Amino acid sequence: MLNRTILNPEYDALLNEISRVFEQCVDFGGTVLDTIQKHPINEYTDSTVFLLLRDYLEYLDGISILIKSGNTEAAIPIIRSMFEHFLSIRYILDRHSADRAASYHVAHIKSRIKLHKQYSKEEIGKFKKTLEESNYSFPLPEIDATERIQNLDSLLNGKYKRINDEWDKTRKRNKKEKSGGKTPNWYSLFSGPKTLYELAAHLKQLPEYELLYRTWSAKTHANSAIHSVFSTGYTKPLRTPESLKTVSTWALTWSFTLFEEILNKYRKRKKQTYAWFYVYLRKTYLRVTSGEDLINIIQEK
Structure with missing residues (x-):
């Protein structure tokens, strides 16, 4: 073989x-x-x-x-x-190039926020239950990522506000047209593919x-x-x-x-x-x- x-x-x-x-x-x-x-x-x-x-x-x-x-x-x-x-x-x-690259940054920031929220006190219980149902028994510590999320949100509403507004506009358009998925791809912003x-x-x-x-x-x-x-x-x-x-x-x-x-x-x-x-x-x-x-x-x- x-x-x-x-x-x-x-x-x-x-x-x-x-x-x-x-x-x-x-x-x-x-x-x-x-x-x-x-x-x-x-x-x-x-x-x-x-x-x-x-x-x-x-x-x-x-x-x-x-x-x-x-x-x-x-x-x-x-x-x-x-x-x-x-x-x-x-x-x-x-x-x-600058807008498209900044759109890539915004997509990354949003994915980081989503990851932090998965391990938050409010969400960790759901994940622990999933682990138990899959016969995993290792401890999963709760992580208070409030400050990290706030820092990332401040970037979206500050340095990246124009791009973030475009992201929200694209997401709403996708939802209305039922195309491209609920979460836009970074290259979809500014009427992209x-x-x-x-x-x-x-x-x-x-x-x-x-x-x-x-x-x-x-x-x-x-x-x-x-x-x-x-x-x-x-x-x-x-x-x-x-x-x-x-x-x-x-x-x-x-x-x-x-x-x-x-x-x-x-x-x-x-x-x-x-x-x-x-x-x-x-x-x-x-x-x-x-x-x-x-x-x-x-x-x-």
Whole structure:
């Protein structure tokens, strides 16, 4: 079921080559993060793009580790999340960056308030009952988060008041139209896309959403396990490389796109550095994205 030793030298060399390219992308991503810090635009855009890209690079680094061991199927939930980060960063960079980034901040603040309230004296009893019904017996201390909630509320009604008012307006509109859910997505504010599908359509990334994201979602939500048998006629062993080309193609393509667009926004002079970086990796990238199979695998049935 699992062979941890890669016996094919050519296959092992390919995995190491692609993994190194991912590592170099992560390293260059650090240069992009540094550029954001050294050439700030505004606190909302800078902090949001920086942190979204930081998470994106962490996922990219994780995929490089999985590819090196040949476990590309396990990378699918990771690249699915990367796609959402990719859309989020591009949406903020597209236009009205400060307002869109501040909307992301407001969404975070509201989620923190909701979490604090779950552990408040008024709500903790409900959670304790849920734990008891699920046969959990560990103690759950009551947390008085009144001051924290007040501090967060003061941000919403002070620094973020204009964005918070827009949030409330969007929530009421969604409720009236019965669309987009009761709680708005941060990108829905200021008449933005209501759903991730609409966000992908807005950014002209709908093909990736339809052809990739939907399939990846099925795997992430445990809805495609049987497919691993139906598609081949037998139960596949672990660490099969069938997703190597897809995962590598899109992770690298999105990374190159993000690096270029962020540098365009923050420091166009750095584009020469990006050009050198891309040329350095271009040979492997073209090999990965070509129409030819990276490897031919013959499974014993």
